[in-house]
Amino acid sequence: MIKPRTMPGVLELLPRDQIAFQRVLDTIRRNYERFGFLPVETPVMELSEVLLTKSGGETERQVYFVQSTGALEQGGQPELALRFDLTVPLARYVAEHEHDLNFPFRRYQIQRVYRGERAQRGRFREFYQADIDVIGKDALSIRCDAEMPAVIHAVFAELEIGEFVIQLNNRKLLRGFFEGLGIADAEAQNGVLREVDKLDKRGPDYVRETLTGEHFGLSAEAAQRIMDFVQIRSSGHADALAKLDALGQGSEALNQGIAELREVLELVRAFGVPESRYALNFSIARGLDYYTGTVYETHLVEHPQIGSICSGGRYDNLASHYTRSKLPGVGISIGVTRLFWQLREAGLIDTADSTVEVLVSLMDEALLPHTLALATQLRRAGINTEAQLEARKLAKQFQYANRAGIRFVAVLGEDELAREVVTVKDLRKGEQFEVARAELVAALRVEIEQARVMRAKREA
């Protein structure tokens, strides 16, 4: 007898939690499609040679390698590895299918990725990412950068997880500002950016000490100016523009960063995003060196401890390892598994009701054909229906439906059959009503639709 268990670091859910999780995935997908992004799926395995083009380092240490039984017996290095994000597979996909794609190429991808993380609470070795990217050929308009916050806004408004703010910054602005302080070298700028990126986690004292320490050797004044700069936040649209104006003129990079942020802000508003939902935050750099312009983070106002729930940015060239074509892009990513886990921990997502909307009861074996016929009628009308296939006491059937999160139980006994009616128990409202058989579908549809509208209203 083997103990049934999963590996550590995966999130396996009971059905009603899986339904709640699936609703999050569906909401994300629906909104990605609403904005005109096209679906892509890539194999979970890539050739190691193709996947691991990068410098190695941290990413490579976290990779899962794959070998078939045959390859394992032959020995040698594994030729396959599991994807650790959706960006490298996207780069490979776009380079491979370049001549079959329309550019700008707008794709969404919602799949699991794998990282050999050390096991700890809230860290996952298998997790869903839900990404969108727009990839240009040779060039990509800054206007695409403004579309990302519009999508983020649509997704999280519909997820109904409380107030959130999409925080914007621009790496050109940061670089330009550093140049003004005499930090001209790109490597040194990246080093400072990485330190600034730790501000939230490590606090200002740590960052100040590091910047004035041996490695960076900045003056106390320069360090202070950096610290003051990265603490700039805007509140509302006009204030965001005013904060940009206050920066004045500087290096070419600074001016360009300001101009880009200004255009993005104006268009984010034109996309209909409420001004309470976006703000400048000059501390945001994003750890990854490949972002070159706009960067995004998204924070829940009431749950800052959760950190960014959706991040991304603009990059100069997606696929330089695979093609000589220049492919600039902009994208965002939602780490759905971690988000779901955190929202559940914070009490913002509950176990869902069942996907089953109606249980058709069975009290008497002889009535089975009638139960099946009623279930078929409901299914053909688009109502998710479970038919009770073995007769049990009605109380047991109500108890089962209640425990399973099924809202309606349709009761069809001898009496109901004779009178051509159905008794419907609404377990959510705790009510019971009788309805003519011919009007059952319409009655249930009204109730189900009303619940949907109520939910949508709460979300709006």
Place this chain on the structure above:
Amino acid sequence: MIKPRTMPGVLELLPRDQIAFQRVLDTIRRNYERFGFLPVETPVMELSEVLLTKSGGETERQVYFVQSTGALEQGGQPELALRFDLTVPLARYVAEHEHDLNFPFRRYQIQRVYRGERAQRGRFREFYQADIDVIGKDALSIRCDAEMPAVIHAVFAELEIGEFVIQLNNRKLLRGFFEGLGIADAEAQNGVLREVDKLDKRGPDYVRETLTGEHFGLSAEAAQRIMDFVQIRSSGHADALAKLDALGQGSEALNQGIAELREVLELVRAFGVPESRYALNFSIARGLDYYTGTVYETHLVEHPQIGSICSGGRYDNLASHYTRSKLPGVGISIGVTRLFWQLREAGLIDTADSTVEVLVSLMDEALLPHTLALATQLRRAGINTEAQLEARKLAKQFQYANRAGIRFVAVLGEDELAREVVTVKDLRKGEQFEVARAELVAALRVEIEQARVMRAKREA
């Protein structure tokens, strides 16, 4: 520069094919939910010890093993492996979560599985399976066996891939029949069943020779009776019952098999499945030894070469490796990747239209805010909309929409703005019409809904 490519044996699709594939997955999922099955997802990796409990043999040779970078460096046998089907993970899941599940437990699972197959055309190393199973505790009513054909019927009717027949058999019936021929040993019966299962692929001569050959040593008469028996097919409901009646009485297993098939047939009809859609086929045994009762295959009438597109059966005990509880079940599986590939090869599935329903055009940079506002209006009304973010000649935008499979282009120039109208080009109908801005959403909805109804009608 590294050549961008995927491993052999995977199906990676361009966006419009991915949309067609996604529609197949969505249709399967919708129908599984319609019948009251609950979603489950399991991790792609299982502990090798848990996954590979079986005797080994063929399955084990095809497994992909997984090791993190750290584990690989340490050497030793891999502790993780990719699932090769959804049945073993289901067994592990049900045994692990036994006390948190309601029984009969009705779950669907649509995920990818992995097999280290030798690479050849039409064989996949990564492919989607879409399974449903009903798992009982201690016992499970035969009535559940009758629900499977109802689900199969609903799925494939909606997929609109031509006429199909769900073929039914029962392994008790087969065993009982063999007992009547003096083949009493379970091992020998399984051996004969495996040979009979090759009838379609190898032909009757091969099977007859094998059965009368050294290993089985049957008389020519017994072999002939087997061959005659397994060629029995029914045509229509009454004929199916008559074919069962004609078998008369025999061993307990035979009688039980007949009784079970009779009950399943009656209930399949009560579930509303048209009688042209199901038939007895006594040759169906399914290769897997763990089926013990009803077995199913589904064949496309016009495309017999495709083989079974949905198969499954009844088994006595799902999870004997993981729990002492007795968990009988019944289930079916659709190999979606292979099915999609074959349907495409046979010309039954075409590249899909885009998920994008409307492209909002932009002819003049100054009008961008209006384009964005119109796109936002459409999106809020639930219409999938791409906004053209850079001005181009209108002809280019039509051309782009046409190539991308987007049906509508909404044109909003100075003139339209002044008159508060929108010009809509319907690329499918090749028509163009003007509509008041306030009525645009309603007009598009009517068109989109009509297309949906037309499609549903064709499918019905």
